[in-house]
Amino acid sequence: MSDALSVQDGQPTARRPKRWHILVFLLPAFLIYSAVMILPLIETLRLSLFNTVDGQPAFVGLANFQTLFGDERWAHDFWNALKNNVIFFIIHMCVQNPIGVALAAMLSIPKLRFVTFYRTAIFLPTLLSFVIVGFIWKLILSPIWGVAPGMLDLVGLKTLFAPWLGKPGSALIAVSLISVWQYVGIPMMLIYAALLNIPDEVIEAAECDGVTGWSQFWKIKLPLILPAIGIISILTFVGNFNAFDLIYTVQGALAGPDGSTDILGTLLYRTFFGFQLQLGDRSMGATIATVMFLIILAGVSLYLFVIQRRMRRYQF
């Protein structure tokens, strides 16, 4: 017999029996989550304060961070990766999210035909693995195959073509745009959902007041979907500062040419795992992971405690 029932049966004086089923329901998820996710995360943060001294692991305080920011070689790599990561993020914010909003705004036009088809097709790249996306674009942009120059030739712009992925000046932008191509489906879907949730009465009221078309979008719909734009911004932020796979498949672990596409994820991989002549370094890997953790934590906290609180929400 269940514990809830025995409580209802009476015996108000007796202590409420231990409800073991709650523990049974929670335990498996709690154990796996704690053991594989939270404890390793804490252990990684702790490891960043340790290093090998004379073959023995020893507590070194913040010395690893001093090396990362102070040592010329480390600092150069780190600031380069951080700078690239920031550019990577800015390109996503300025290209991916506006395109996503625009596509969603078009899809949500009432009585538009073929919406399901457009939606399905535009979301497809999001489901493909980085390996597929990376290699397809590498082939398309390759000067050997000539698909990209050939297509530019069709519109008379062949002179614009350059091996974008191979030039330090344009490689990061090219990789970022590939990532934008892959992920534009996510902001599109979330904004689309937010737009569909706007009640018809609000739109009708706007139309009665003569607010239609563009000004309706800017003055009525955009303020109402700002919370959704906040969510996609923070999702983009976490995703970008944690990115690794696409750069790894397109440019390799060295994130060439000449480190111009190196971001924190690839730096972490090379540092922790080693690559070619460089040996893997656990402590410095943990240090970089800790810095990434702090960056992501700062972004998430800024969103949760500042942006989300100030954002005006409308209840329908």
Place this chain on the structure above:
Amino acid sequence: MSKARNSIFRTGFVHVALIAYTLVSLFPVFLTIVNSFKDRNAIFRAPLMIPTPQTFSLIGYETVLGQGDFATYFQNSFIVTIVSIALVLLFGAMAAFALSEYRFRGNTVMGLYLAIGIMIPIRLGTVAILQGMVAANLVNTLTALILVYTAQGLPLAIFILSEFMRTVSDDLKNAGRIDGLSEYAIFFRLVLPLVRPAMATVAVFTMIPIWNDLWFPLILAPAEATKTVTLGSQIFIGQFVTNWNAVLAALSLAILPVLVLYVIFSRQLIRGITAGAVK
């Protein structure tokens, strides 16, 4: 009158823009699949043409199936993905039920604790995860991957499922209790069947990052016997980089299962995103 014409014009413009973007998103996939069925000369001479009887060739697929051990890779990916999803759904639903059904001390704290993982990526703990897997002798086993993906999928699953479970009527559960059902029976026989649509949504959300992940297979299970499709095609393509037939065929093979699953689940996925994502 002019307003009607204006609106037709605008609808036309919207369709042109949407078709243009649809082409941008489908073109690379189309290009890959089409060229994987052509011979080497045709791939280079006319990359945009569909295969004709003269240029049709399966040489790429023959190379891939002859050289790479793709059957094993697919099997590994399927095992890892399916077991992880099953564990995420079972354990996630159990935890979500406990959090949404019972009032107990620490309920809110536990909810927040389990939600950390939604925002903080599990990858940041990789250094210690690898260390732990080495200590537990789990490196190069599928178990290691399953554990990691289960932990990765649980936070979002618990969050979504507990939102849904709050909507299950209390009267129904209390009726079950009066009929003498145990709390376990109420969960498995009354609540689980009712949240099945939400479970399907969670399954699709959980599946995509697991199937496509490269980071953990690369670090935790890079051995030949435990490679997943994603890692396997990455390495295969790296080795056959000059054999364009093989590369394109390998890419097409890797796209195929995702395409099939998407066609089956797209309605569920899109309904899931549009229903509960923005609250």
